[in-house]
Amino acid sequence: MKIAISGKGGVGKTTLAGVMARILAHRGRKVLAIDADPDSNLASAIGLPKEALAKLSPIASMTSMIEERTGAKKGNFGSMFKLNPKVDDIPDEMGVSYQGVKLLLLGSIPQGGGGCFCPENVLLKNLVRYLLVQREEALIIDMEAGLEHLGRGSTGYVDALIIVVEPGQRAINTAKQIKKLGEDLNIKKIMIVGNKVNSEEDRRLIEERLSEFPFLGHMSFNPKILQADREGESPYDMDEKIKEEVKAILAELEKRI
Ligand SMILES: Nc1ncnc2c1ncn2[C@@H]1O[C@H](COP(=O)(O)OP(=O)(O)OP(=O)(O)O)[C@@H](O)[C@H]1O
Numbered sequence: 001m002k003i004a005i006s007g008k009g010g011v012g013k014t015t016l017a018g019v020m021a022r023i024l025a026h027r028g029r030k031v032l033a034i035d036a037d038p039d040s041n042l043a044s045a046i047g048l049p050k051e052a053l054a055k056l057s058p059i060a061s062m063t064s065m066i067e068e069r070t071g072a073k074k075g076n077f078g079s080m081f082k083l084n085p086k087v088d089d090i091p092d093e094m095g096v097s098y099q100g101v102k103l104l105l106l107g108s109i110p111q112g113g114g115g116c117f118c119p120e121n122v123l124l125k126n127l128v129r130y131l132l133v134q135r136e137e138a139l140i141i142d143m144e145a146g147l148e149h150l151g152r153g154s155t156g157y158v159d160a161l162i163i164v165v166e167p168g169q170r171a172i173n174t175a176k177q178i179k180k181l182g183e184d185l186n187i188k189k190i191m192i193v194g195n196k197v198n199s200e201e202d203r204r205l206i207e208e209r210l211s212e213f214p215f216l217g218h219m220s221f222n223p224k225i226l227q228a229d230r231e232g233e234s235p236y237d238m239d240e241k242i243k244e245e246v247k248a249i250l251a252e253l254e255k256r257i
């Protein structure tokens with residue numbers, strides 16, 4: 001199972017990614033959780049303790065590793081570098097594990113954006129492709145709205161792109177924009193999860209305005225999730241309801257991929 005999670009800022013992508021990763025790991029699956037949001041916080045949604053956090057650094061900032069593997073200086077446009085740097089040891093060497101979930105932090109796409117042809121980007125794209133194509137683990141990628149880390153060559157291996165939506169027109173509009181990006185990348189299965197749903201009416205609003213997408217389910221508005229965030233804990237460890245809701249979402253997802 002290889003899934004990418006996207007959506008407007010603050011809708012609950014990281015919450016869903018963190019809880020989903022913990023549920024799959026608890027079932028005995030090997031799980032690789034990839035934080036592809038430059039403003040990363042997946043570690044705390046997984047529940048990584050502070051000591052483990054200290055060991056984690058973003059791949060994109062590992063200047064000397066990138067230089068060594070690509071043979072080029074960071075940010076040095078126009079110079080020659082390897083297009084197929086070694087990446088297969090990165091998850092095990094640079095990821096940090098907790099409760100059966102291995103977390104990797106990708107870090108910021110360099111200036112120039114996802115299309116920028118520079119060593120750090122080439123390394124990141126190669127890494128994401130390797131993770132999608134060759135790793136056996138369940139893969140959960142927490143992304144920003146832009147899908148910047150996905151390259152055309154690898155998106156055929158994404159089983160599903162989940163777009164998280166809260167009940168509001170802005171999140172719905174962003175979902176439609178992400179759908180276009182996903183389709184441009186040739187991702188076949190694009191599905192919706194509702195979050196911060198307070199009522200049947202909220203849920204219906206999301207389902208109706210995005211009726212062109214399969215709807216996997218929703219997570220209710222839940223003060224325990226906010227509390228978990230305030231305390232830097234995983235909602236997985238703080239609340240049963242969110243677990244049950246994400247299990248139902250996973251069951252629906254598994255039927256469709
Ligand atoms: N169902 C919910 N009920 C209440 N609060 C929630 C819920 N889901 C998420 N939150 C809170 O909303 C905030 C944003 O959630 P989260 O970080 O998961 O979103 P995100 O989409 O990953 O955000 P970003 O775009 O900043 O990465 C957090 O404070 C989180 O605790």
Ligand SMILES: [Mg+2]
Nearest residue numbers: 013014037041
């Ligand atoms: Mg996030």
